[in-house]
Amino acid sequence: MRDYSNQTTRRADARDVTITDIETAVIEGNFDWNLVRIHTDAGVTGLGESYRGGTVTDIMAYMADFLVGENPLDVERLFRRMVQETSGHGGTTGKVVTAASGIEIALWDLAGKLLDVPTYQLLGGKYRDDVRIYCDLHAGEAYAVDTGYTEYGEAESYQPDAYAETAAAAVEMGFDAIKFDLDTPTDNDPDPFNGRLSAADVAAKRDIVERVHETVGDDAEVAFDCHWDYSIDSAKRLARALEPYDLLWLEDVLPPENVDAQREVARSTSTPLATGENRFRVHEFSDLLYDFAVDVVTPDPTTCGGLAESRAIANRAEENYITFSPHNVCSPVGTMACVHLGASVANFGYLEYHALEVDWWDDLLVRDDPLIQDGRIAVPETPGLGVELDEDVAAEHAKGDSLWT
Known part of the structure; x- marks a missing residue:
């Protein structure tokens, strides 16, 4: 099986960053909005969203097991790792890809913040x-x-x-x-x-x-x-x-x-x-x-x-x-x-x-x-992405007892 884990040994100090935690939230709008937040040891977080539907946040939480410790700047490699690590149980299509999509978006948000440029750049x-x-x-x-x-x-x-x-x-x-x-x-x-x-x-x-x-x-x-x-x-x-x-x-x-x-x-x-x-x-x-x-x-x-x-x-x-x-x-x-x-x-x-x-x-x-x-x-x-979540409003409309899990 291909191994998309980090194989690199050289990285400038300013970009030597690791993922420390991944949290998810479900907001009840006209649909259930599945949000994800990625934490790093640089103190910078990235925010993303996956398409609506049940169990997507559970899959994102599962992916945290192999993403914590990775460098978030390798966005496309990490997407391939998510697909590869889940390929035996639907990783090439369906809700597994949907879960990976939200994380990938949060990684782009993180990368832009860490490199001080908008995501479109x-x-x-x-x-x-x-x-x-x-x-x-x-x-x-x-x-x-x-x-x-x-x-x-x-x-x-x-x-x-x-x-x-x-x-x-x-x-x-x-x-x-x-x-x-x-x-x-x-x-x-x-x-x-x-x-x-x-x-x-x-x-x-x-x-x-x-x-x-x-x-x-x-x-x-x-x-x-x-x-x-x-x-x-x-x-x-x-x-x-x-x-x-x-x-x-x-x-x-x-x-x-x-x-x-x-x-x-x-x-x-x-x-x-x-x-x-x-x-x-x-x-x-x-x-x-x-x-x-x-x-x-x-x-x-x-x-x-x-x-x-x-x-x-x-x-x-x-x-x-x-x-x-x-x-x-x-x-x-x-x-x-x-x-x-x-x-x-x-x-x-x-x-x-x-x-x-x-x-x-x-x-x-x-x-x-x-x-x-x-x-x-x-x-x-x-x-x-240029957005900041209003945590109070999000908590008011959160599905469940707390905003982030």
């Missing part, structure tokens, strides 16, 4: 001073998510006017890119299993898209998400029906496993298709990108392997002139990690913001101004 430099945000919206009280299970709202939440009113409000807030969920309760009627849309279903979705399009005009670009719900025939019919509305993209129209099916839909329509949030590491994106099965690729950096792995995906997308727009349902911590990534990627398009209903989202950081202003987030010039 370590990722290769800056293409832009701020990143464009698209706001993920729900029409009315459309649905709630509890541990990954979707509970749909009342019927009036899925009327075109409800979408239009929400879209107008978002544009008024300064967002010029927005996204709605286009899957609705009627998709499951009369058969909840076959993924087929009736002609009436397609017409109803077209009415929603048309109403939003009429409302925002040229003031905002609009995307719609389908959450992997449909059969290939339904996906084709829906994508074709939406062609007149010049969508930013139509996302996740098919279950994610079959790249050939995704490519078949992509080649049948002029509507741009997006997918990628539930793939892991660069290897799972290769066919998607090189077979041109997607127009916009949407990996989640807190899921797929962290910032360096996401940048590798972006590079492969750039080879094929494909836009890179990360999925993001994080707290401000993971969001700011994605901002540094977006600053360093040439083919970056948009970053998701999915916490409009969390009125204390900004309060989780120690700062005076809102993080998002006029639909943009400024790229920090302070070392590391």
